[in-house]
Amino acid sequence: MDTLIPTNDRLVVHENWTACSDEMLVSAAKDGDLGAFNTLCERYTPRTLRKIYSITKDWEDAEDALQDALLKAFTHLKTFEGRCRFSSWFTRIAINSSLMILRKRKVRREISLDDEGNDAESWQLPDPKAKSPESLFVQSETRELIGLALLHLGPRFRRPGAFPGLLRKW
Numbered sequence: 096m097d098t099l100i101p102t103n104d105r106l107v108v109h110e111n112w113t114a115c116s117d118e119m120l121v122s123a124a125k126d127g128d129l130g131a132f133n134t135l136c137e138r139y140t141p142r143t144l145r146k147i148y149s150i151t152k153d154w155e156d157a158e159d160a161l162q163d164a165l166l167k168a169f170t171h172l173k174t175f176e177g178r179c180r181f182s183s184w185f186t187r188i189a190i191n192s193s194l195m196i197l198r199k200r201k202v203r204r205e206i207s208l209d210d211e212g213n214d215a216e217s218w219q220l221p222d223p224k225a226k227s228p229e230s231l232f233v234q235s236e237t238r239e240l241i242g243l244a245l246l247h248l249g250p251r252f253r254r255p256g257a258f259p260g261l262l263r264k265w
Contacts, residue, residue: 113138117181124172132172136165139182143189150193160196164189 113134115123123131140161147164148157167188175184226234 118177121172121175121177121181125175132169135181135185136168139185140165142182143186146186147189147193150190151196156196156200157193160189160193163192163195167192 115131115134117135117138120131120135124135143164144157144161147160148154151157151160164185168185171188175181
């Protein structure tokens with residue numbers, strides 16, 4: 096499909112966007128030409144995906160970040176002022192998207208549905224109200240020490256209620 100591009104107060108017909116400069120493609124994309132934006136995406140997606148992967152170290156996360164970056168670049172293309180190259184602007188958006196994915200990954204635990212061997216136990220999430228193994232160990236050690244201390248007391252002091260004021264303090 097032929098596309099008209101204004102250049103120096105005249106219209107130029109382009110059949111092939113791949114031969115155009117980034118500046119021409121950005122200008123046409125700002126005017127609403129999806130073919131120009133698509134050419135920009137095809138031009139910088141492979142390099143940007145490798146850059147994102149070097150940050151996320153996961154291809155699925157890298158693809159998610161790339162998709163997010165493409166969407167943001169498309170929606171905010173009108174704000175691109177041309178003070179830097181389009182590739183730099185798009186790469187910065189992609190890096191920010193990948194960093195956001197890393198932040199989200201740290202905040203929440205993810206379980207893959209694709210892994211084989213998922214059983215019911217792997218789906219059990221820890222109970223936030225349950226005591227940790229460390230606190231359970233400390234509790235059992237305390238009980239043992241109290242039991243040993245009670246053995247050293249005389250029989251009269253071992254009975255429950257021998258020290259009513261002591262228990263109220265705890």
